Amino acid sequence: MMKYLKETTHYLQEKGFKNPEIGIILGTGLGQLLEQVDIIHEVSYNHIPHFPTATVEFHKGKLIYGKIEGKTAVIMQGRFHLYEGYDLLDVTFPVRIMKRLGVKKLLVSNAAGAINLNFKKGDLMLIDDHINLLGGSPLAYKGVSKLGNIFVDMSCPYDKSMSDSLIEIANKQNINLHQGVYASVLGPQLETRAEYRYLKTIGADAVGMSTVPEVIVANHLQLPVVAVSVLTDECDPDNLEPVNVEDILATAQQAEPKMVKLFCELLKQI
Numbered sequence: 001m002m003k004y005l006k007e008t009t010h011y012l013q014e015k016g017f018k019n020p021e022i023g024i025i026l027g028t029g030l031g032q033l034l035e036q037v038d039i040i041h042e043v044s045y046n047h048i049p050h051f052p053t054a055t056v057e058f059h060k061g062k063l064i065y066g067k068i069e070g071k072t073a074v075i076m077q078g079r080f081h082l083y084e085g086y087d088l089l090d091v092t093f094p095v096r097i098m099k100r101l102g103v104k105k106l107l108v109s110n111a112a113g114a115i116n117l118n119f120k121k122g123d124l125m126l127i128d129d130h131i132n133l134l135g136g137s138p139l140a141y142k143g144v145s146k147l148g149n150i151f152v153d154m155s156c157p158y159d160k161s162m163s164d165s166l167i168e169i170a171n172k173q174n175i176n177l178h179q180g181v182y183a184s185v186l187g188p189q190l191e192t193r194a195e196y197r198y199l200k201t202i203g204a205d206a207v208g209m210s211t212v213p214e215v216i217v218a219n220h221l222q223l224p225v226v227a228v229s230v231l232t233d234e235c236d237p238d239n240l241e242p243v244n245v246e247d248i249l250a251t252a253q254q255a256e257p258k259m260v261k262l263f264c265e266l267l268k269q270i
């Protein structure tokens with residue numbers, strides 16, 4: 001893996017991805033932040049050596065280097081998911097690359113279902129903790145221990161200072177920002193009613209198919225990370241309406257300007 005990390009980092013540095021300060025991972029259907037970016041370079045994932053190639057067509061799949069709110073950032077437009085057939089090393093490889101390129105902080109967004117029924121479709125949730133239901137860890141692979149202690153402390157996986165800033169920004173901007181626990185599942189099928197009941201019982205406020213692997217690796221790398229979920233559907237097991245991916249994407253897009261505002265204001269402060 002070390003060889004791959006070096007080659008990919010070198011490739012991107014040659015492409016001009018020099019000294020970025022911030023890494024940003026944009027979730028499914030969440031690309032509007034890019035309207036605020038002065039793009040300097042962009043490379044399709046399938047041109048980047050050792051990067052997994054994007055398969056699901058609504059993930060555009062580009063790595064972007066540019067300026068946003070005065071900060072130099074590397075931005076993933078679309079991420080990799082386990083449900084596309086990648087493994088946890090593939091899914092988290094870009095986080096390791098961002099760190100090697102020099103990013104000091106990581107901002108993550110995703111679309112998620114609301115398990116906590118006080119939260120509504122279109123609301124935002126700051127992730128303050130998570131439950132890993134993926135059945136694996138990106139640190140449980142041969143060779144990863146060569147990259148640092150794998151017994152990573154997860155007592156506070158989301159950066160407190162950036163999280164507090166986001167809460168403050170949300171208050172000032174009149175954005176309703178919940179806080180809660182995100183559970184990650186493999187997918188790609190959505191959950192059954194029984195699974196939603198189970199998720200509620202174990203303490204999840206939201207459920208999605210991403211983010212946790214990247215956050216585990218960010219912690220492995222001691223890279224401060226914050227994450228915000230856009231809640232795209234209400235997972236009420238007693239009144240469960242069929243959801244489809246188009247609805248999820250449409251809701252994500254409607255709620256997205258609030259998330260863009262939060263991230264832009266945070267970028268001004270960090």
Ligand code: HPA
Nearest residue numbers: 111112113207208209232
């Ligand atoms: N379950 C899992 N992932 C999701 C959901 C959901 O209800 N909504 C958006 N992503």
